[in-house]
Amino acid sequence: MGTGKKLFVAVKDVPSNAWIPVGTLSFSDGAYKFQYTKGVQRIADFVPFGRMRDISKEYFSNELFALFKNRILTPSRSDYDQYLAWLNLEKENADELSILAISGGERRTDNIEIFPMPTMQDGRYCYDFFSHGIRHMCDGCQDRINALKAGDRLFLCADKQNLFHSEAWMLRTDTPKALVGYLPRFFSHDLSTLFELISNPDDISIRVVQVNEGAPIQFKLLCRLEAPWPEGFKPLSSKDFLPYQAS
Template identity: 40%
Template sequence: MDNALFVAWYSPHQRQWGPVGKLERTPTGYRFFYTRGAKTLAGFRPFPGMEDLDTVYESDELFPLFANRLLAPSRPEYEAFLRWGGFDPHHPPDPIAVLGVTEGRRVTDTVEVFPCPTPDAEGRYVTKFFLHGLRWMAPAAWARVLELKPEEPLALMLDFMNRYDPYAVAVRTCDELGRMLLGYVPRYLARDIRQVCLRCAPDFISVTVERVNPDAPLRQRLLCRFSACWPPGFQPCQGEEFQPLTDLPQLTPANCEAALSTARAG
């Protein structure tokens, strides 16, 4: 489903991120349900207004947990916020699409959202992502990012020795005289992109600059585009932690005003 996002939570006990739920856009609104990761990620507690792990929550409005991660149109930086993600401010996209690029990150909690990749019309693996980890790089990397041009090629490196993420994939420049480390592929994409890179011929893999945002925070400074083949039999987001905790009903009109009210109160 293209109109869907997995919800990830960071466990301070295990020092790792993992999927705990899934948000879907339905013909009548939205639905949210927990995945098996909610029971295996140490320390996780259900979200406000959605305390029952075995319930499928449905609503004609975007749940507050996610709506609060979108910038209000009344904010002066709203148009810039959309531009940073490569969206047209004059034709605002669906909230799911915005959250899928911005990751719904907030400084007040440890929740992120991410889309599960699907093949494009030509059967390729194509995704856009904001570069992660730039804030930990040297100031020279910050300056180099500002010099990048749209469609400029970048390169990936599989970081086998990374102490914090065994699946880490680094992003660097392709300069002839000084290849510079800029940051990393987001953790939610790293495992799949690593698999794709190992199974696709190099000629079918590319990562390029989609957009540079000089006026954006570092976490939204560089938008990248990754394109590769879709390997035979490749199935992203298929681990046990991604599976629903309960059987999913058919998508039918439903109302969840009670849950919305409870969530707002929380």
């Protein structure tokens, strides 16, 4: 059931084009829990989800809330096993929160995205993610993605002139050099902070986990980021990620 896993729920603020975390989803002691975060304060006329109307409350359920369950492919579907393979999940480990953590739970009918709190593994910052923005890359770049192999290293380029996200990080290959997408926006600030705290930039590594032939483009390129976890470092620590508390 993903016990101990903590996911964040973000919505797109259309006027600013910014993605803002507005809630957390977790599972412990046999129940799912949803709680709004202070990010809701940055969105004018924020509309709470479904029946979770009071943004100051914590919500509990024995089953995954419908808002999130509807973002997971039904196990009875004939393509469910392929779906798990794209996410690099074994069926016995494919609990609902693990699926949402990798897939992002995106739907074309709304502006909601789900992402996990990075975990410390052997003292390192670790995060598996799908490369973002591939649909905006040129055809040649997409051909370069198809040529990648598991274990290939990718490199980071700061996209300081990005009109929508000044902390954006692009992903590129080595030789030949080609852009192959973006780091998910929610981890950009973490990465900028890690580069400031770590003496050797090469200690931050992004490698290809797998390239999913025939997958929807949002599931095309699965990567893994690993970096040292400096003493005192706290991931996703801005005010937006803190639990909402009524004043």
